[in-house]
Amino acid sequence: MISNVIKNNIRVFITTTNRENIIGLLRQPHFWGVVFVYCLVLGIFMSNSLYLIIWTTFVNAMVPSSFIHDLQLILFIIPVVYASYIFKIRGALIALLVLLVFVLPQPPFFPSESYSFIKNVVFVIAFIAAGVFIALQREIREKDTIIRTQLEATCQVYLSQLIRAQEEERHRIAQELHDDTIQSLVVIGSMAQSLIDENDTQDNNKRIMVDIRDSIKRVTEDISRISKRLRPSILDMMGLVAAVRWLATQVQKSSGVKVEVNIRGDERRMNAESEVMVFRIIQEALNNIRKHSKASLANIVMQFAAHKLIVEISDNGSGFDLTDYGGGVNVGKLGLAGMQHRANLLAGNLEISSEPGKGSRIRLETGTE
Ligand SMILES: Nc1ncnc2c1ncn2[C@@H]1O[C@H](COP(=O)(O)OP(=O)(O)OP(=O)(O)O)[C@@H](O)[C@H]1O
Ligand SMILES: [Mg+2]
Incomplete structure (x- = not known):
């Protein structure tokens, strides 16, 4: 040799x-x-x-x-x-x-x-x-x-493909749930409703029909929520800012953490793929705030500057020691690593800063063209 x-x-x-x-x-x-x-x-x-x-x-x-x-x-x-x-x-x-x-x-x-x-x-x-x-x-x-x-x-390429495939899959499932499953349930629900409305239905049967109708309504709402979480249609239809406002309201409602959204500069749309990436980063940051921070307040600032977008998500919660997090992916924690990877796919820059007791801050800077 x-x-x-x-x-x-x-x-x-x-x-x-x-x-x-x-x-x-x-x-x-x-x-x-x-x-x-x-x-x-x-x-x-x-x-x-x-x-x-x-x-x-x-x-x-x-x-x-x-x-x-x-x-x-x-x-x-x-x-x-x-x-x-x-x-x-x-x-x-x-x-x-x-x-x-x-x-x-x-x-x-x-x-x-x-x-x-x-x-x-x-x-x-x-x-x-x-x-x-x-x-x-x-x-x-x-x-x-x-x-x-x-x-x-090679790993980076696989990760990128994985993230893209995951995004496409979510999109497809969300659309199928919305277009097929929910529509079928709506039809079944209205059939139950018309049976309830019929005068000659016996009391007992009528009660069962009401239960069926209510169950269908609940399932429809659940599926609709899952579908939106997978891929909020508002993101595709009305863009990133509208989707972030919607997300903030959802997190506030479900967690009790007050979520403020501040938009600065001239709001504008980016290409669909970039908007989804930025949205997922904000979504994961809010998930972490909800799951780990014990914060009472979260703040999202989206600043549209010339040719770039700067997003900062901060909270007033417990914060964490970045050195403890070192093992990330190896111990099955994909959130922060996924954010970093999405930022790389955007050719952007992501900074995570936090200290125990001092809250945490995620800052993303990416081009808008
Ligand atoms: N805003 C935050 N406040 C306090 N601790 C946080 C915050 N964000 C992240 N952490 C800490 O960093 C760790 C890593 O976060 P990460 O999102 O990578 O993983 P995870 O949320 O535990 O799991 P996953 O996101 O894969 O479901 C968390 O377990 C938590 O201890
Ligand atoms: Mg996480």
Whole structure:
């Protein structure tokens, strides 16, 4: 596997080394960083001949003379590791070439008594092994990151499809309940009514008919409520603001939390899909207020600014610790995560802020075009 990675890199290196790549390489600050470090180490390596006074004085004072050559060789690990880390296998290969040219042969400037070919070979092999190891580690980690990013992207796509499919399904069920089921019940109800209205019906039968009629009325109301909750027709017919006002009234009636709606700016309609997304975010925020907040007051502000809509839903309830919520989806809580995802689908921005005892605030900002 490792030999394959190296072989591939050599192939890519040879086949893609064209003018653009070389120019691209020359533009990278890290390339010049590597060159600089290499020059520095080479300068130190050649200090005997170049008379780098400071280095020579420092080394002579600190290191026994028999180790000076080894120490200077060891310094080559710095550019090798640097090049391998930044440019991965290619960097390791280039570092190898430089080492082969400068370090392995007996340089004319190096005193022959301290030169050992075998030792140099051992050092070069060790450095290259280190370089290749680092480069491979980096390559494997990068591949992992790419795979993880692709997986996350796939998850996002599935989530979007799920949300859209769920919305279509709700729409379809709401419409069927409204158009078919409720209409049939209305017909049955009016048949019961006409039986009640007939004079010759006996008292007992008449009482049963009244019960049937009342039951049908209750079922009709229940189904109508479910249908509206699934997809309020007011949203499609009269738009987001009307639907939000309707929703606020429903929540107020069913929960006792006072819900205020403030509209600012020039109210206008958005495309149907965006209106449903914004509506669902507000709906979930109000659901959470009703279920968790113990608030007495909730406030919805919808501000229509130029090209964008800002929605803020706040409450004066118990608030919550956002760090506790961390596990969201993993512990089966989909509300806040779904809001965030819908905001992403809108290419908008959603901020959730809350602190225990200080209520909570959801702020959505999205384009209106
Ligand atoms: N307005 C709020 N006031 C107080 N706590 C809240 C509020 N909104 C959310 N929370 C807290 O954040 C948690 C996560 O909310 P979320 O909507 O994701 O899940 P849920 O409402 O518990 O379940 P689901 O929405 O999936 O039915 C809630 O369980 C609650 O503890
Ligand atoms: Mg919720």
